[in-house]
Amino acid sequence: MPRLLKTHYSAVVTVNGHVHRLTVPGHERLLTTLRERLHLFSARYGCGTGHCGACVVLVNEEPVPSCLLLTVRQQKNRIQTLEGLKKDSLLAQLMTSFAEEHAAQCGYCTPGLLLSARHLLKTCPSATESQLREELSSHICRCTGYYAPLRAIAKVRDSYAVD
Amino acid sequence: MRMWPLSTYPRYAPDWLDLHPEALIGGILEAPAAPARCAIDNLEELRGLPGVETILTASEVPCYPFTTAGQPEPEPSPYDTLILNPLSRYPGEPVALMAASSLDALYHIRQRAKITYEPWYGPLHDQHPNNVAEAVHYSSGPAAPSEADSERFKTTIHVGRVSHMQLEPHAAMCSFDEENRLVIITTTQVPYHVRRIVARALNCPVSRILVKATDVGGGFGGKQEVIVEPWVAILAVKTGKPVKMMLSRRQEFILTRTRHAATLTVESQWHGRQIREIAMSADVETGPYASHGSTVAHNMGLKSLPLYRAEAYHFNASVRYTPGPVAGAMRGYGGPQGAMAVETHLNQVAARKGLSPWCLRHKVLAQTGDALDIFTAASSFKRIHHTNLRNLLSRTRDAIGEGSPMATGEGIGLAMSMQASGVPGSELAEVSIGVDEDGSLFVKTGAIDIGQGARETLSNIIYDALQLPRGHVPISFSMGQTQDFGFDYGTYASSTTYVSGLAAYKAAGIVRRKMESLARSMMRHSELKDTPLSECWTALAHSSFYGPRRHPVMGHAVARPSDSPAPYAIAAVRLTVHDNGELVIHHIVIGVDAGKPINPRGFRGQIEGAVIQGLGYALWEELELDHSDTHVLNPSLFDYALPAPQDIPPLDIIMAQTEDPTTPLGAKSVGEVALAPIAPAIVGAIFRARGIWMRTLPITREKLWNALMAQRETVTPS
Ligand code: FES
Numbered sequence: 001m002p003r004l005l006k007t008h009y010s011a012v013v014t015v016n017g018h019v020h021r022l023t024v025p026g027h028e029r030l031l032t033t034l035r036e037r038l039h040l041f042s043a044r045y046g047c048g049t050g051h052c053g054a055c056v057v058l059v060n061e062e063p064v065p066s067c068l069l070l071t072v073r074q075q076k077n078r079i080q081t082l083e084g085l086k087k088d089s090l091l092a093q094l095m096t097s098f099a100e101e102h103a104a105q106c107g108y109c110t111p112g113l114l115l116s117a118r119h120l121l122k123t124c125p126s127a128t129e130s131q132l133r134e135e136l137s138s139h140i141c142r143c144t145g146y147y148a149p150l151r152a153i154a155k156v157r158d159s160y161a162v163d
Numbered sequence: 164m165r166m167w168p169l170s171t172y173p174r175y176a177p178d179w180l181d182l183h184p185e186a187l188i189g190g191i192l193e194a195p196a197a198p199a200r201c202a203i204d205n206l207e208e209l210r211g212l213p214g215v216e217t218i219l220t221a222s223e224v225p226c227y228p229f230t231t232a233g234q235p236e237p238e239p240s241p242y243d244t245l246i247l248n249p250l251s252r253y254p255g256e257p258v259a260l261m262a263a264s265s266l267d268a269l270y271h272i273r274q275r276a277k278i279t280y281e282p283w284y285g286p287l288h289d290q291h292p293n294n295v296a297e298a299v300h301y302s303s304g305p306a307a308p309s310e311a312d313s314e315r316f317k318t319t320i321h322v323g324r325v326s327h328m329q330l331e332p333h334a335a336m337c338s339f340d341e342e343n344r345l346v347i348i349t350t351t352q353v354p355y356h357v358r359r360i361v362a363r364a365l366n367c368p369v370s371r372i373l374v375k376a377t378d379v380g381g382g383f384g385g386k387q388e389v390i391v392e393p394w395v396a397i398l399a400v401k402t403g404k405p406v407k408m409m410l411s412r413r414q415e416f417i418l419t420r421t422r423h424a425a426t427l428t429v430e431s432q433w434h435g436r437q438i439r440e441i442a443m444s445a446d447v448e449t450g451p452y453a454s455h456g457s458t459v460a461h462n463m464g465l466k467s468l469p470l471y472r473a474e475a476y477h478f479n480a481s482v483r484y485t486p487g488p489v490a491g492a493m494r495g496y497g498g499p500q501g502a503m504a505v506e507t508h509l510n511q512v513a514a515r516k517g518l519s520p521w522c523l524r525h526k527v528l529a530q531t532g533d534a535l536d537i538f539t540a541a542s543s544f545k546r547i548h549h550t551n552l553r554n555l556l557s558r559t560r561d562a563i564g565e566g567s568p569m570a571t572g573e574g575i576g577l578a579m580s581m582q583a584s585g586v587p588g589s590e591l592a593e594v595s596i597g598v599d600e601d602g603s604l605f606v607k608t609g610a611i612d613i614g615q616g617a618r619e620t621l622s623n624i625i626y627d628a629l630q631l632p633r634g635h636v637p638i639s640f641s642m643g644q645t646q647d648f649g650f651d652y653g654t655y656a657s658s659t660t661y662v663s664g665l666a667a668y669k670a671a672g673i674v675r676r677k678m679e680s681l682a683r684s685m686m687r688h689s690e691l692k693d694t695p696l697s698e699c700w701t702a703l704a705h706s707s708f709y710g711p712r713r714h715p716v717m718g719h720a721v722a723r724p725s726d727s728p729a730p731y732a733i734a735a736v737r738l739t740v741h742d743n744g745e746l747v748i749h750h751i752v753i754g755v756d757a758g759k760p761i762n763p764r765g766f767r768g769q770i771e772g773a774v775i776q777g778l779g780y781a782l783w784e785e786l787e788l789d790h791s792d793t794h795v796l797n798p799s800l801f802d803y804a805l806p807a808p809q810d811i812p813p814l815d816i817i818m819a820q821t822e823d824p825t826t827p828l829g830a831k832s833v834g835e836v837a838l839a840p841i842a843p844a845i846v847g848a849i850f851r852a853r854g855i856w857m858r859t860l861p862i863t864r865e866k867l868w869n870a871l872m873a874q875r876e877t878v879t880p881s
């Protein structure tokens with residue numbers, strides 16, 4: 001009978017303003033913790049290798065694929081998921097614009113797109129079309145061909161710039 | 164507005180799986196090589212590992228052959244697979260299924276399993292000694308047209324395998340309800356076929372199985388296959404505990420389905436500008452299990468040849484069992500392969516005849532009233548073309564700027580395609596609509612919203628049929644819950660609007676008539692003033708539950724159309740091929756005739772998404788196999804090239820303002836049609852830009868560069 005090594009560690013993660021003290025395997029990814037332990041389903045598995053962006057969350061306000069992060073290394077980070085940004089006005093505008101443009105077809109990729117779009121418009125409110133595309137290129141959306149999300153984000157950017 | 168897909172409540176199958184920590188985790192021990200007979204040498208040791216609940220091998224699971232293709236009975240696909248096959252026919256095929264309490268335990272099994280294999284050199288299936296799953300021959304028109312003064316042309320093209328790459332992987336969970344029925348939560352396009360196919364694989368009645376379809380994170384035909392469901396079901400049955408399984412991205416690439424790779428040849432005989440005879444032959448690689456192979460092969464001919472008028476049509480296909488990944492249904496369903504062959508052929512003929520591709524198509528396009536079903540027997544129902552596409556063709560040509568001056572290396576290409584609106588003569592959808600006490604509606608259907616906007620489309624149809632302003636009352640849907648009824652053959656073949664939509668329209672008509680009669684009788688008894696239905700709707704609904712004439716209102720209707728009108732797409736691409744092989748697409752114009760758009764935003768989204776998938780098919784995507792044609796070489800998103808946002812060209816959509824005469828809705832389908840013409844239009848544009856024909860998809864930069872080099876060498880010999 002092989003002996004399984006002791007693999008669990010205590011971890012402190014701050015998600016959407018709540019501090020969670022957990023005991024997790026050393027290799028557990030943040031994506032798993034968010035979904036299975038905290039039931040935050042806006043981070044989604046698409047590849048597990050950092051290529052699809054479906055699992056993107058904000059780590060200290062930066063969009064990062066949570067499938068590449070180890071939960072035990074997050075004690076100093078502030079993590080935000082879509083669920084925690086319900087009151088964010090920019091995000092609300094983006095969501096309305098996505099809904100109007102039919103930019104979420106299956107919707108699986110959408111939380112990631114929204115977080116990246118919000119990040120871009122925050123850091124660069126008058127982002128050019130090519131910056132928008134660049135930002136979205138860390139996400140795969142198989143349904144829309146990116147047209148509708150790009151339109152939706154550009155619409156918010158334009159109304160933002162006017163305000 | 165399409166707000167609900169933005170919500171983060173648990174709605175996809177992976178979410179439901181994660182909400183059930185008590186369920187065992189299912190996994191697969193994969194065949195390391197194929198075709199081969201694989202054995203696990205240390206099975207007993209593995210079974211003793213901590214956390215391991217069960218490991219099932221081929222001899223321990225039921226052996227009732229079935230097909231994974233989600234199609235109605237009588238299933239056109241052969242029953243050539245088992246839950247576990249003793250002969251592994253593709254690398255990655257399950258040698259054993261396992262269930263354990265944690266992912267770590269599964270990992271330990273995988274690490275320690277000693278899987279040995281003995282290569283197999285015989286035919287993949289004994290019943291098919293030469294590995295031909297099916298050979299198809301169709302002919303119509305005069306047997307041997309006269310040869311005098313006619314010209315002959317021939318084109319051969321090859322299209323590769325591509326992956327659906329739905330972002331959400333296949334995932335399913337099987338548990339038990341209070342009556343010990345199997346409850347399968349799954350992400351699928353075909354809940355009722357899942358139920359029937361699992362029942363067949365386990366040899367139990369369908370009533371023992373409940374399927375709860377979840378929201379689908381992208382389907383594209385990949386979830387018209389019943390892949391994981393029989394696995395979790397048998398694991399649950401054997402362990403007596405709930406079991407869940409989600410495939411990894413790597414497994415998505417190697418053990419789900421692909422679009423069929425094929426080599427197609429089109430030959431035609433012309434008399435001036437008329438086609439005497441056009442013949443297509445297709446060599447289709449269906450992978451080691453036939454799945455949708457034969458129907459997809461049929462459609463390569465049936466979705467491409469009828470666009471053009473000819474005196475005689477011939478179609479031959481040989482569907483071959485090949486090692487390597489299994490091919491299946493994928494957006495376009497034979498259409499992309501067929502269009503690539505026929506459209507490239509026509510573009511070549513035009514070039515040889517010194518005509519523009521537009522002009523040639525004006526001459527040979529089918530007319531209104533021409534047969535769509537070119538091969539069916541005279542006695543059976545024959546579909547016809549209901550529109551003349553020439554006007555749309557001219558509008559597309561003007562929009563792309565054909566005739567304007569071109570820079571060096573610039574060219575414009577044209578191609579067309581058609582699809583169906585549901586499987587002709589093989590559709591059934593049932594929709595029930597009830598009015599709740601507050602006037603809101605609940606709708607039960609087997610159709611699924613896989614991103615195409617089924618909810619908005621069906622809602623609009625229902626509001627219009629009830630003559631209520633859109634959005635007047637809330638509508639809630641139960642989609643794909645087999646215990647709720649609402650039978651449906653499933654969400655595939657672009658059938659939702661035409662088939663399920665028709666059922667919804669009829670059911671809403673019944674609801675309207677019942678509400679009107681309730682209103683009339685209430686007015687007779689002066690319980691209600693004479694107001695339009697929309698104004699007294701809530702009051703009526705309330706009194707249908709609590710008033711003196713109470714009788715809750717429900718409408719139930721079935722649609723099983725025998726027709727399946729064809730939507731059409733005309734793609735025009737303007738691009739530049741640079742000397743270094745770089746290809747820049749400046750503009751795509753797509754003319755679409757899909758009848759009346761019921762949900763305009765969704766309509767547009769379907770076209771845009773299909774165009775980009777078509778672009779990926781044309782230029783980048785390919786599931787590559789090793790030298791023995793078995794192992795997938797690029798089963799990751801790092802290696803499998805997909806269109807990126809930076810690659811997206813400007814796209815204009817031109818809509819033909821038509822209404823389909825075969826349905827009261829006036830709408831055909833739009834889900835798939837825009838994908839197929841992109842690749843041949845690009846091929847045509849490259850020819851007009853550079854004078855070379857790229858006959859193999861995808862047209863990677865490397866291939867293009869090699870072709871340009873070869874051309875340079877032939878043109879200026881050193
Ligand atoms: S799942 Fe993390 S990037 Fe794909």
Ligand code: FES
Nearest residue numbers: 105106141142143
């Ligand atoms: S909407 Fe389906 S992947 Fe983006």
